[in-house]
Amino acid sequence: QVQLQESGPGLVRPLQTLSLTCSVSGGSVISGNFYWNWIRLPAGKGLEWIGRIHSTGTTNYNPSVKGRLTISLDMSGNRLSLKLTSVTAADTAVYFCARDFSGWYFDYWGQGALVTVSS
Amino acid sequence: QPMLTQPPSVSGAPGQRVSVSCSGSSSNIGTHTVSWYQQVPGTAPRLLIFSNSQRASGVPDRFSGSKSGTSASLAIGGLQSEDEADFYCATWDGSLNEWVFGGGTKLTVL
Numbered sequence: 568q569v570q571l572q573e574s575g576p577g578l579v580r581p582l583q584t585l586s587l588t589c590s591v592s593g594g595s596v597i598s599g600n601f602y603w604n605w606i607r608l609p610a611g612k613g614l615e616w617i618g619r620i621h622s623t624g625t626t627n628y629n630p631s632v633k634g635r636l637t638i639s640l641d642m643s644g645n646r647l648s649l650k651l652t653s654v655t656a657a658d659t660a661v662y663f664c665a666r667d668f669s670g671w672y673f674d675y676w677g678q679g680a681l682v683t684v685s686s
Numbered sequence: 687q688p689m690l691t692q693p694p695s696v697s698g699a700p701g702q703r704v705s706v707s708c709s710g711s712s713s714n715i716g717t718h719t720v721s722w723y724q725q726v727p728g729t730a731p732r733l734l735i736f737s738n739s740q741r742a743s744g745v746p747d748r749f750s751g752s753k754s755g756t757s758a759s760l761a762i763g764g765l766q767s768e769d770e771a772d773f774y775c776a777t778w779d780g781s782l783n784e785w786v787f788g789g790g791t792k793l794t795v796l
């Protein structure tokens with residue numbers, strides 16, 4: 568059974584960098600035709616996909632955050648990370664990591680990490 | 687603005703059947719398969735339906751999905767109080783080269 572667990576600071580100051588990690592167990596981030604995604608849920612709004620990385624390292628980003636977002640894989644730690652620079656209150660959300668199978672569907676999700684951007 | 691259009695809310699009495707629509711375009715639903723997710727506030731989304739109509743492991747057969755052209759639909763029969771949640775459709779958009787979600791539909795069991 569694949570399990571994902573997000574971790575990181577719950578509070579980030581405006582214009583600083585938001586950093587989150589997603590630890591993966593029960594499967595390897597570098598094997599199989601899987602993509603590892605970050606999806607966020609702002610309060611009162613719907614799910615927003617912000618980016619993904621393939622097991623080979625190829626990335627795709629949502630244009631709404633492109634230029635500010637970097638997703639990477641830590642093969643030795645079997646985890647993925649997110650770095651979002653120059654954050655504003657609009658980046659306040661619950662951030663989920665999720666695995667997608669060949670770009671077809673998200674089969675495993677983390678429990679989510681609430682990140683608040685505030686001074 | 688979400689690329690996929692869902693009604694903000696639906697409701698039904700216990701035992702009734704409801705459906706949730708999801709409208710897209712030729713570059714997303716028209717070309718790629720649709721998946722559906724159930725999200726109870728405070729918990730992670732749960733995969734319900736993949737490849738338009740396939741139920742994920744452990745999902746009761748009260749839940750069914752379909753797709754026609756650039757629209758998809760999730761039907762929930764025999765409503766139960768524990769079905770109350772937000773439901774999202776999702777698919778890949780080949781023109782934008784990104785995943786797109788619907789805005790979400792809140793199901794209320796009366």
